[in-house]
Amino acid sequence: MKRTHTCGELTLKNIDQDVILQGWVTKVRKMGAMNFIDLRDRYGITQLVIDESISLENVKSEYVLEVHGKVIERKSKNLELLTGEIEIKVANLILINKSELTPFEIKDGIESQEDTRLTYRYLDLRRPEMQNNLLVRSKMNHVIRNFFIEDNFIEIETPIFGKSTPEGARDFLVPSRLNAGKFYALPQSPQLYKQLFMISGLDRYFQIVKCFRDEDLRIDRQPEFTQLDMEMSFADAQDVMNTIEALIKKVIFEIKGIEIKESIQKITWKESMEKYGNDKPDLRFGFEIQTLNEIFKETQVPLFSNLEDKSIRAICVDSLLSKKELEDLTEVAKQNSVNILAFAKYDLNEWSGSVGSKLSDNEKESIIKTFNIQKESTVLFIVEEYYKATQAMGSIRNRIAKVLNLLDPEVMKLAWIVDFPLFEFSEEENRYVAAHHPFTMPADQSLENFDTNKQEALAKAYDIVLNGFEIGGGSQRITDSTIQQRMFDAVGLTKEQIETNFGWFINSYKYGAPYHAGCALGLDRICMLLTGSENIREVIAFPKNSSGIDPMTNAPDTVTTQQLDELNIKLK
């Protein structure tokens, strides 16, 4: 390499050395007879000092330079930079390439429209904060792979060209030219393949792999996403959870320097819903949801009377919320189809608010006791059917934390959610479908009657949650053909559907399968959390926008009739 050093490594130790640096012009400053340039590359910034014998007429921001010079000590040191104690006295300056004026400044914290940033993504990625995001991602991947390789896992690639199956989300399809009228499907996950690896006796598999789901795009969803996929033989759910727990702690330690010593707490799905209103609780803050029906059994408060099947779900915030804040929270309730968000404020003397003024002394006392109120507080109430009230309160709980600025990205709070329902009822299809996927082992206590009591059946499934995001999940798999058949029956797959779509898969379990379990982690999301980014697009080099479009290349785009002809398809 022609350069002797990067722009991020020269210090006082290098004084008097002759060096060659190459990089981008960040800033040009004139001070008296001297010119100063901040030269930038991925590794840092080094200050160049250039006397008037060298013309800078042709040097502007983002030009690419090569400079030859000597390392000298700086007069005014910048101790925030590793290179801040030295500068380069430039003897020779060579212009490698020019730059037009960039559409936005190459610096952190710009306020351009996201589509502009995506159109010029190659310039957006020149900004240090974006480079850091990609560096963190690369390091995360490396830590993950080392972890598994050291633990005897094999990395195995699974096909991108697979077969479309009716369960799960919508598949992306690829028309086959050589097999006219037929289509490959892109994998939603390598689930079936990794289970086959266990039947093959490969014992321990992992892969960092792209997956694909053709779902309607939401703010934080990409048509292609990356997951860490793993599976272990002769392992049960707890073995896998132990492995993933050690992994995620290692990743957090290596990237954030945070050492988590305690075990990750396990919360049952039911308890998570009860306390936090969802199955991905953010544990950076409290505000647990309580049921207050008992307190208001003989109440005079109209809202809490004549409950019938309804629940009074409430949380207590340890501050007096403003009118504006309460309006904001009421809006959240409405987004969750709940019209009334009642509240009571308590300033340690008096109770006020839509409910506060109507409370009996007993009720006041019970509320103080229930929430262990010790300072000025606001109690929020929803009276609705249990799950509706609970889910709405879960959203409100999260919003409160945001409003009160409690979401510190430097705090990492993990939880396992366990004892998931085995099925969920699909209103759309009017049947029970697998909550996780149809290869998930029922819990021991559900093994006998999971197919007759679907409502109550629990699964040997587990999710891992970080700061309110589900970052992964997995399960013990069904390794017994009879149980697998009962499972398919339970989700209403016909014999023909099973044969066509899973026949080959069920068949494989007839040849000696070990018991096995596995897990998958969403790496886009984990990287988002590790970097404190707003959304997953910030940790993806070239993401699609919310319409599934890459504004830089304009993909997807029209193709020629000849291309379609060759694929034996036409537009409708």
Add this chain to the structure above:
Amino acid sequence: MKRTHTCGELTLKNIDQDVILQGWVTKVRKMGAMNFIDLRDRYGITQLVIDESISLENVKSEYVLEVHGKVIERKSKNLELLTGEIEIKVANLILINKSELTPFEIKDGIESQEDTRLTYRYLDLRRPEMQNNLLVRSKMNHVIRNFFIEDNFIEIETPIFGKSTPEGARDFLVPSRLNAGKFYALPQSPQLYKQLFMISGLDRYFQIVKCFRDEDLRIDRQPEFTQLDMEMSFADAQDVMNTIEALIKKVIFEIKGIEIKESIQKITWKESMEKYGNDKPDLRFGFEIQTLNEIFKETQVPLFSNLEDKSIRAICVDSLLSKKELEDLTEVAKQNSVNILAFAKYDLNEWSGSVGSKLSDNEKESIIKTFNIQKESTVLFIVEEYYKATQAMGSIRNRIAKVLNLLDPEVMKLAWIVDFPLFEFSEEENRYVAAHHPFTMPADQSLENFDTNKQEALAKAYDIVLNGFEIGGGSQRITDSTIQQRMFDAVGLTKEQIETNFGWFINSYKYGAPYHAGCALGLDRICMLLTGSENIREVIAFPKNSSGIDPMTNAPDTVTTQQLDELNIKLK
């Protein structure tokens, strides 16, 4: 984990320990009152000894067992196995799962039809040689990634959903549901993205990535394949070749234990064609091709008279080839559109063969001198237009090595091929197209006139060759908008085509690009060579067969009309 050890680790050091093993039954043998079982997992085989108190009625090959027992010393030791000095005296035997009779035996070197193996791939992958192939692949990937991470490269993922471009091979397309009538294209390589990373200043990029080409399938081609992709800024072709050379040597050392100390030799494209008849010479054997026109300038041999523009291309094999071998080689000549393969045999006394008997003494002497003949030999001759004769002789050269059993998979012979032509003439399109891709920098000596003298223009491109296979290649890239425009003009892309397909890409080079170069390696092929496999399917977990079909899942397959409707397409 319930098991205390794998089936591959117990030795005399573990004598008297109580252990739990889990694995597959490979063999059951009865010897007197004792039964013996070979229990197998990915890590090895351990012998179980079972007395008659435990019934083996229910134990057959490929059943999955858990055994509890004590490690004891074996009487008849098997020193070829790491575990061959011990056995497990079984106290308790638990049946984990049964197995039906497998469609082929789980052992190395089976002779099943490949489609049967692919249909039951999960059983095929249970065979130790296939497990070894996947283990080598996993290790290779790990060595590669560590190499790059240690050298400051960043691993960055590039999109699978890209844009179709007219240059290069045929794209696989993915219909977009959200953008009706439009299609994503799967990447043939991340070429453009990685060049943009350099413009972003990411400096050093690598990725192990799936790529896709919708070409007609040949015996050794898959619709999806995996490459190591890398690019370096402020680096020229030699810098990249140094990096890749260090990498490939490290991979070979880590996997094969072979240390290659000498530099990899560089051969120009022209010299490679001249000596070996192709641009991926197998250097495990000699048999270099010579041009003998000079020797036969005044010949009486009819075949070598009246040559006009033809060349006499010949190689010398240091043995007397049999009639059958010669017929086989003539067949290879015919496959290369050459009808006559003349030969002369020399047994150190006499010359014989179709040409041998007609040679003059001078000619005999010159041939002996040219080829430095020191033992019984056969000289083969083709008289044809230079490239036709050369290419045919190249194929014959390779076939001879196969026939004479010179292709030792344990020998690793590397070469760089350099000074490639910048263009090649496409008969189909009746124009010059980029030989590599249209972002390849012309060689210094061609910079001035590459677009006017396309025939002679050379490229700053390089291929790396291992044992007669091109395992990778790369180039210095064009980083100057003017040269890029001349290049597009030279391959006849219209302004509109450029704008539609590459406008955004050319535009990116206006914002300060460093000079950069890169390389990509074909990992399927490298792994095939490292494992001594017959073809790349042996090192891919779930490959497609030669019709692009996975006989296990039956992908690609028909999809429902609803799926097509949603994608806004229909079958033609």
